Structure formats: C-alpha cells, structure tokens
Amino acid sequence: MSRRISILSTMNSNSGIVEAWWGWPPPVLDPAGPYADSVMVLTWALIGMGAVVTAIVVAALYVAIKGPERLKTKLGGERAVWIGGIAFPGIVLTGLLVWGLTLTASLTHDITGNEMRVRVTGYMWWFDVEYLDESGNVVMRDANELHLPVGKPVVIELASADVIHSFWVPHLSGKKDMIPGRTNLLRIQADKSGRYGGVCAEYCGGPHALMGFVTVAHDARGWSAWWQSRSSERPEAADRHVPGALPAVARNVSLRADSDDLNGRQLFMDSGCAACHRVAGTLANGLAGPDLTHVGSRLTLGAGILPNNRGTMIGWIGDSQSIKPGNRMPSYDMLSAKEMEAIAIWLEQQK
Amino acid sequence: MMREVGCAACHEIPGIAWPEGRTGPSLVGFDDIGPIAGTLPNTPENLAFFVRNAPLAKPGSTMPAMPLTEEEARDVAAYLYIIDDE
Numbered sequence: 001m002s003r004r005i006s007i008l009s010t011m012n013s014n015s016g017i018v019e020a021w022w023g024w025p026p027p028v029l030d031p032a033g034p035y036a037d038s039v040m041v042l043t044w045a046l047i048g049m050g051a052v053v054t055a056i057v058v059a060a061l062y063v064a065i066k067g068p069e070r071l072k073t074k075l076g077g078e079r080a081v082w083i084g085g086i087a088f089p090g091i092v093l094t095g096l097l098v099w100g101l102t103l104t105a106s107l108t109h110d111i112t113g114n115e116m117r118v119r120v121t122g123y124m125w126w127f128d129v130e131y132l133d134e135s136g137n138v139v140m141r142d143a144n145e146l147h148l149p150v151g152k153p154v155v156i157e158l159a160s161a162d163v164i165h166s167f168w169v170p171h172l173s174g175k176k177d178m179i180p181g182r183t184n185l186l187r188i189q190a191d192k193s194g195r196y197g198g199v200c201a202e203y204c205g206g207p208h209a210l211m212g213f214v215t216v217a218h219d220a221r222g223w224s225a226w227w228q229s230r231s232s233e234r235p236e237a238a239d240r241h242v243p244g245a246l247p248a249v250a251r252n253v254s255l256r257a258d259s260d261d262l263n264g265r266q267l268f269m270d271s272g273c274a275a276c277h278r279v280a281g282t283l284a285n286g287l288a289g290p291d292l293t294h295v296g297s298r299l300t301l302g303a304g305i306l307p308n309n310r311g312t313m314i315g316w317i318g319d320s321q322s323i324k325p326g327n328r329m330p331s332y333d334m335l336s337a338k339e340m341e342a343i344a345i346w347l348e349q350q351k
Numbered sequence: 352m353m354r355e356v357g358c359a360a361c362h363e364i365p366g367i368a369w370p371e372g373r374t375g376p377s378l379v380g381f382d383d384i385g386p387i388a389g390t391l392p393n394t395p396e397n398l399a400f401f402v403r404n405a406p407l408a409k410p411g412s413t414m415p416a417m418p419l420t421e422e423e424a425r426d427v428a429a430y431l432y433i434i435d436d437e
Contacts, residue, residue: 098354103392144373170420304359306357306370306371307356310415311358311360311415311417312360314414315374315375316360318372318413322370322371322374323360323372324370339373340413341413341415344415
C-alpha cells in the first residue's frame with residue numbers, strides 16, 4: 001500500500017478545503033454567483049483567444065518551414081509584420097481589454113451600504129466570522145463557517161489579526177487579501193443554494209494548508225430558519241443522540257460510563273478551554289481561539305478540515321497537534337477519556 | 352467511509368496520509384495486533400460492532416460510538432482486515 005497519497009485525497013469530501021479545491025467541473029470554473037460568473041466567462045474567452053493565436057503561430061511556422069515559396073515570401077514581407085505584428089494584436093487586445101473591463105465592471109461597482117455585512121477576520125489558522133447589523137454592531141459570532149442568503153449581495157469586511165491571509169471561495173468570487181491594520185471589502189453573492197468550500201489563499205505560515213472554511217448558501221426559507229435558530233435564546237440542550245439508523249444493535253450513545261457524573265461545562269471552564277474560547281451565555285469569553293457558541297451545529301472542526309462528530313471532537317481535544325501540527329491549541333492529553341468525552345458532549349450541545 | 356467520519360483524527364490508518372491522530376492507537380497492521388482495544392477477540396465481526404458501540408463493548412473507552420450504519424461499520428472493518436500493511 002503506497003503511503004504517498006496526496007493529502008487532499010485523504011480528507012473527507014465534506015471539508016471546506018476539499019470542496020474549495022476539488023470537484024468536477026473544478027470549483028474555479030463552476031461559478032455559483034454573478035461575481036464568479038463574469039470571471040469565468042473572461043477566463044474561457046482568454047483561453048479561447050490564446051488557442052486561436054497559438055494555432056495561427058503554429059500554422060505560420062509550418063508555412064515558413066515547409067510551405068510553398070510564394071507564401072514564404074509573403075510571410076517574410078513587411079506587410080505581414082504590419083498586419084500580424086501590429087494591427088492584429090493591437091485591435092484584438094484593445095477589444096479584449098474593453099470587453100473584459102465591461103464584463104467585470106460589476107466587481108468594482110460601488111458598495112451601496114445596504115448590503116448585508118459580515119466581518120471575517122483571519123487568524124493563524126482559522127477564520128473569525130461576525131455578522132453585523134446596519135450600524136456595524138456584531139449581532140452574532142461564529143467561526144470557520146459563513147452562511148449567506150441566496151440571491152443577495154453580501155459585503156465581506158476582510159481583516160486580519162496577525163499576518164496576511166487571503167479569503168477565497170472559488171465558487172463565489174476571486175481572492176482578496178486580509179491585511180493586518182486595514183479592512184478590505186469584498187462583495188460576494190450566491191445564486192444557488194448549497195455548500196461552497198473556502199480556503200486561505202495566501203501562505204500564512206505553519207498549517208496554512210489546513211486553514212479553510214465552509215460557505216453555506218440558504219434559500220429564503222432555509223435562511224430565515226437558520227437565522228432564527230442562531231438568534232433565539234439558547235437553552236441548555238438535553239443530551240443529543242447522534243443521528244443514524246440503528247437496526248439490530250442499537251448504538252447506545254447515551255451509555256457513557258461515568259461521564260454522567262462529570263459536568264462537561266464545568267470541565268470546559270476548569271481545564272483552561274475558556275481562556276481562549278468564547279461560549280455565549282457562559283463565563284467562557286476567551287478571544288484567542290474560535291468562538292464555540294455554535295460549535296455543535298458546525299459542519300467541520302479544525303477550520304474546515306474534519307467532519308464534526310463526537311469522535312473527531314475528542315480526537316481534536318486529545319491531540320489537535322497530530323491533526324493540525326503547529327496550531328495554537330495544545331493537545332489536552334492530560335484529560336482522562338471520560339473528561340474529554342464529557343467536554344465533547346457539552347460542546348455538541350452548543351448549537 | 353473512514354474519511355467521511357474522520358477516524359484518522361484519532362488513529363493512524365494505513366492508506367490515509369492525513370491526519371495521523373494520536374489520541375487513539377495506530378491501526379497499522381490491525382489484523383495482526385491482538386485483541387480489539389485489548390479486550391475483544393480480533394475478528395471483523397467484533398470490530399464492526401466495536402466501531403459503532405465502543406462504550407458498550409469496552410466501558411470507559413475514549414472512543415465514542417461512531418455515526419456509522421451497520422453496513423458502513425462492516426466496510427470499515429473489512430478495510431482494516433484486507434489492507435496489506437506490513
């Protein structure tokens with residue numbers, strides 16, 4: 001069994017990173033919104049023009065080497081230089097430039113200020129996501145996941161907390177850098193509901209290649225349901241059973257030995273988790289790591305790299321350094337199995 | 352299947368280059384390394400049961416019941432037994 005397998009091919013296909021890089025057609029050529037669409041049309045036009053010009057050059061080369069004497073003389077004449085060397089490229093490139101700028105004009109249209117706004121801040125090596133109201137106040141915080149309503153332009157305020165990162169959802173737009181000390185604005189829009197992977201597209205050190213996120217575009221109904229679920233008061237949920245059909249042998253997820261006696265919430269506070277992670281409605285208010293207020297409903301863990309279930313959560317808590325080497329969370333291998341499980345169960349309930 | 356549920360977040364698994372988690376034991380050469388989790392006879396049937404019901408099969412185990420159907424669990428077990436990973 002060869003161990004030389006690309007990392008992408010061994011990641012689960014639902015992770016944000018794989019969704020951003022892989023798929024057929026390739027995500028960059030599979031636009032799901034107007035801003036990515038115009039870029040794709042321009043891309044194909046340039047590829048097409050490039051193919052035509054290459055064909056002409058190859059044909060001319062053939063004539064120059066093997067063609068009849070009469071054509072050779074013509075090709076070597078001054079007229080051919082004026083036409084093929086100056087007039088043709090001049091007209092074609094000017095035309096392409098004007099057409100390309102017109103086509104992509106929407107990318108630089110003024111931002112009206114009426115668009116929904118989300119501030120996405122790059123951290124080494126994850127994304128902080130803050131939904132803003134009209135006056136710029138944060139109404140909800142999340143991490144490594146961006147939810148959008150279909151058909152509406154959304155302005156992303158791109159910021160960075162440390163080094164230069166770059167925000168890229170290939171299905172929805174081009175890349176734009178996240179630069180410390182300034183805010184770049186990027187307008188994106190999804191016209192089809194679905195999940196679109198995103199990545200950091202600027203090398204930012206260490207596990208840069210494992211810094212991704214998931215964009216979820218909701219139709220009108222899905223959007224209001226999602227927003228409702230996020231805005232409503234969050235009661236401490238009862239233990240959640242992992243979904244899955246369980247015929248013959250019932251998978252007994254509630255059977256967890258002595259974990260019942262352990263209070264995951266208390267362990268989260270006492271083990272130091274709360275120093276870096278915030279969970280709204282609790283004393284946990286750390287800002288160095290991703291906000292975990294809604295971690296139970298997230299699609300991925302570790303910034304778009306792992307599926308989210310109890311097993312991966314325990315694995316992340318127990319030894320995140322083996323999963324994402326160099327990330328800023330230490331491996332909590334000093335916790336017992338039951339303690340890790342209790343924390344994972346409590347986090348699952350944070351939706 | 353193992354990628355979809357993320358087994359490798361805790362286990363080193365032959366054929367999966369990343370991640371190689373260390374919270375759980377390495378599964379390289381799994382079919383040749385003694386009882387499952389140190390307790391169950393090492394058979395594919397037991398393994399298929401174990402991955403869906405680890406806390407029941409071995410109380411106190413760090414491993415939770417993984418969200419797999421019975422068929423998926425059998426596939427996972429078959430993979431670990433069939434793969435040639437000296």
